[in-house]
Amino acid sequence: xxxPSVAAMTMxxxxxxxxxxxxxxxxxxxxxAAVDRMMANDAIMLIERFFKKASISKIxxxxxxxxxxxxxxxxxxxxxxxxxxxxxxxxxxxGVTHYLGAPGVSHQVMSERGFVRPGQLIMGTDSHSTLxxxxxxxxxxxxxxxxxxxxxxxxxxxxxxxxVRFNLRGxxxxxxxxxxxxxxxxxxxxxxxxxxxxxxxxGEVAAAMTMSQRMTVANMGVEFGAKFALFAADQVTIDYLxxxxxxxxxxxxxxxxxxxxxxxxxxxxxxxxQIACPHSPDNVKAVSDVAGLKIDQAYLGSCTNxxxxxxxxxxxxxxxxxxxxxxxxxxAPASQQVxxxxxKAGYVETLVESGAHILAxxxxxxxxxxxxxxxxxxxxxxxxxxxxxxxxxxxxAQLYLASPASVAASAIRGEITDPRDIxx
Amino acid sequence: MKQRIEGRIWLFGDNLDTDQLAxxxxxxxxxxxxxxxxxxxxxxxxxxxxxxxxxxxxxxxxCGSSREQAVENLQGLGVACVIAESYGRIFFRNAIAxxxxxxxxxxxxxxxxEGDRVRFDWGTFEVNNLTNGNTLSAQPFSDDMIDIIRSGGxxxxxxxxx
Numbered sequence: 001x002x003x004p005s006v007a008a009m010t011m012x013x014x015x016x017x018x019x020x021x022x023x024x025x026x027x028x029x030x031x032x033a034a035v036d037r038m039m040a041n042d043a044i045m046l047i048e049r050f051f052k053k054a055s056i057s058k059i060x061x062x063x064x065x066x067x068x069x070x071x072x073x074x075x076x077x078x079x080x081x082x083x084x085x086x087x088x089x090x091x092x093x094x095g096v097t098h099y100l101g102a103p104g105v106s107h108q109v110m111s112e113r114g115f116v117r118p119g120q121l122i123m124g125t126d127s128h129s130t131l132x133x134x135x136x137x138x139x140x141x142x143x144x145x146x147x148x149x150x151x152x153x154x155x156x157x158x159x160x161x162x163x164v165r166f167n168l169r170g171x172x173x174x175x176x177x178x179x180x181x182x183x184x185x186x187x188x189x190x191x192x193x194x195x196x197x198x199x200x201x202x203g204e205v206a207a208a209m210t211m212s213q214r215m216t217v218a219n220m221g222v223e224f225g226a227k228f229a230l231f232a233a234d235q236v237t238i239d240y241l242x243x244x245x246x247x248x249x250x251x252x253x254x255x256x257x258x259x260x261x262x263x264x265x266x267x268x269x270x271x272x273x274q275i276a277c278p279h280s281p282d283n284v285k286a287v288s289d290v291a292g293l294k295i296d297q298a299y300l301g302s303c304t305n306x307x308x309x310x311x312x313x314x315x316x317x318x319x320x321x322x323x324x325x326x327x328x329x330x331x332a333p334a335s336q337q338v339x340x341x342x343x344k345a346g347y348v349e350t351l352v353e354s355g356a357h358i359l360a361x362x363x364x365x366x367x368x369x370x371x372x373x374x375x376x377x378x379x380x381x382x383x384x385x386x387x388x389x390x391x392x393x394x395x396x397a398q399l400y401l402a403s404p405a406s407v408a409a410s411a412i413r414g415e416i417t418d419p420r421d422i423x424x
Numbered sequence: 425m426k427q428r429i430e431g432r433i434w435l436f437g438d439n440l441d442t443d444q445l446a447x448x449x450x451x452x453x454x455x456x457x458x459x460x461x462x463x464x465x466x467x468x469x470x471x472x473x474x475x476x477x478x479x480x481x482x483x484x485x486x487c488g489s490s491r492e493q494a495v496e497n498l499q500g501l502g503v504a505c506v507i508a509e510s511y512g513r514i515f516f517r518n519a520i521a522x523x524x525x526x527x528x529x530x531x532x533x534x535x536x537x538e539g540d541r542v543r544f545d546w547g548t549f550e551v552n553n554l555t556n557g558n559t560l561s562a563q564p565f566s567d568d569m570i571d572i573i574r575s576g577g578x579x580x581x582x583x584x585x586x
Contacts, residue, residue, distance in 0.1 A: 030566045030568065043490075046492070050579055050582065053579060054579055054582035054583045054585075055583065056582060056585065072452070077452070079452065080452055083452075124490075125490055126489075126490055127488065127489050127490040127514055129490075140513075140514075141489075141490035141514050142490060142514060142517055142518075143490055143491070143492035143495075143514065143517065143518035143521060143522075144492055145492060145518070145521040145522060145577070145578050145579060146492075146517055146518065146521045146578065148578070148579075148582065149521070149578040149581065149582050152582050152585045153582075153585055157566070157568050157569070159566075191439060191484065191487065192438075192439070192483050192484040192487070192510065195483075195484065195510055195512075195513065196510075196513050222488075222514075225484065225487070225512070225513070227513055280439060367448045367489070368443070368447070368448035368449055369448055369449065373449075386441075386443075386488060388441040388442075388443040388444070388488060389443065389444070389464065389465050390443050390444070390447055390448075390464050390465075391443050391448070395464040395465055
């Protein structure tokens with residue numbers, strides 16, 4: 001630290017100190033913070049309504065707002081199509097420059113187009129905005145009215161959270177992915193363990209993760225109850241961002257000596273592939289404990305786990321093999337860019353040859369909207385983030401959450417399968 | 425804003441999620457069609473609940489999605505107040521934005537049974553179970569949070585921005 005009068009702060013505290021214009025902040029403080037970046041998805045339809053009701057005709061900083069349609073795209077009803085059209089008209093009138101259309105799931109698009117930067121405070125109208133923590137940004141979800149007020153006002157209220165630190169030690173084993181790690185943590189500590197708190201992921205396993213793997217872990221911060229789920233921005237982050245922006249990017253992390261409400265050493269070595277069983281993301285077991293359960297659907301999709309690396313893993317598992325006859329494998333890439341890159345790399349060809357169906361790059365069945373809903377008697381293994389009753393269709397359907405490798409392996413056998421049991 | 429909220433309670437356990445409060449498939453439906461789809465795991469509730477009733481719940485109430493329809497649907501049903509051990513943080517924020525009292529009261533599950541009457545007092549932040557006489561202290565709000573609720577929510581505050 002350069003200034004000894006300033007207390008050592010966690011990443012979340014540093015971000016709130018800067019955005020609220022103070023030298024230092026502490027957990028529990030209420031602050032008014034100027035948010036660096038706002039992301040609105042289809043909730044812009046609600047925001048449009050709130051703006052109209054409150055006669056708001058301009059927003060504080062139109063350049064800060066990024067808009068991506070991912071929930072109701074392609075529209076399932078004429079009414080949805082009409083509401084989207086009305087919202088787009090409003091965006092034009094407000095002078096919003098970063099209206100991007102529907103090129104994929106919002107968080108993936110924000111990331112691959114360089115809208116997420118280390119040290120930023122980013123609010124999105126989607127709970128999985130915690131994903132921005134993969135880049136060392138404090139990302140969190142808020143509702144449409146909260147966002148409407150923030151857009152009109154430029155700043156809003158926050159409470160500075162406590163920070164929990166997880167030091168991930170050892171190394172990831174064969175067929176184990178970052179999804180298995182985050183499922184293991186949520187299962188072990190409980191889905192409300194990080195309630196109202198910021199998480200910092202550190203240790204050699206966190207440092208060794210690719211950006212794609214970090215995005216998966218940060219994304220599921222909300223299933224851990226967290227406000228933010230942060231990784232320090234290091235050379236891995238800088239290398240990723242140098243591909244998507246020409247702006248200089250500096251590392252960002254906590255101050256040495258920062259205070260944590262809890263600090264956990266977690267050894268990842270020896271961890272087996274993990275699976276969240278119905279009906280909660282914290283009902284976690286080893287995949288091998290539920291292996292053999294017949295499945296009707298295998299779903300590879302969402303901002304959690306359908307990036308190019310995930311499709312590469314799935315293609316590797318499925319290469320030269322066929323999806324079981326009684327099972328459907330649905331693939332919804334995280335973005336159009338992901339689909340394009342995976343196509344060029346040959347992964348899409350491998351997946352389609354195995355019998356997979358490629359769907360639009362949207363939220364789709366992940367949140368039970370369209371393209372792959374489950375009937376009451378059906379069982380599905382999915383690479384998505386939540387398995388609440390009714391999340392993907394019928395409230396009676398059984399939804400299991402696992403890594404892309406486990407989803408692909410299960411699709412081949414038509415039953416829940418440990419990816420280590422598939423021969424290459 | 426009334427000084428006190430008083431009503432009959434409906435009891436829930438931990439982790440009541442936003443897919444129960446606002447099922448994804450019903451999000452854009454008009455209210456008459458949305459209403460019967462709420463609480464898919466407890467479908468009779470929407471008929472039993474009367475305006476002014478209070479929901480008492482365990483930990484992590486409203487966990488999951490950022491969809492504020494979870495709050496709006498409770499308001500639509502006439503729920504006067506939610507009192508829970510803790511909340512999913514986005515639900516809690518949405519409740520404040522929409523001026524829906526969402527009171528955090530550790531220990532509340534332990535002093536309430538289905539059908540009891542409870543009272544919450546904005547002045548003292550105390551929760552009284554009027555049926556069995558137990559009293560607990562709820563976690564206080566900041567002045568700004570109370571001000572948002574008193575002014576009727578963020579929509580009313582937005583009307584002051586020009």
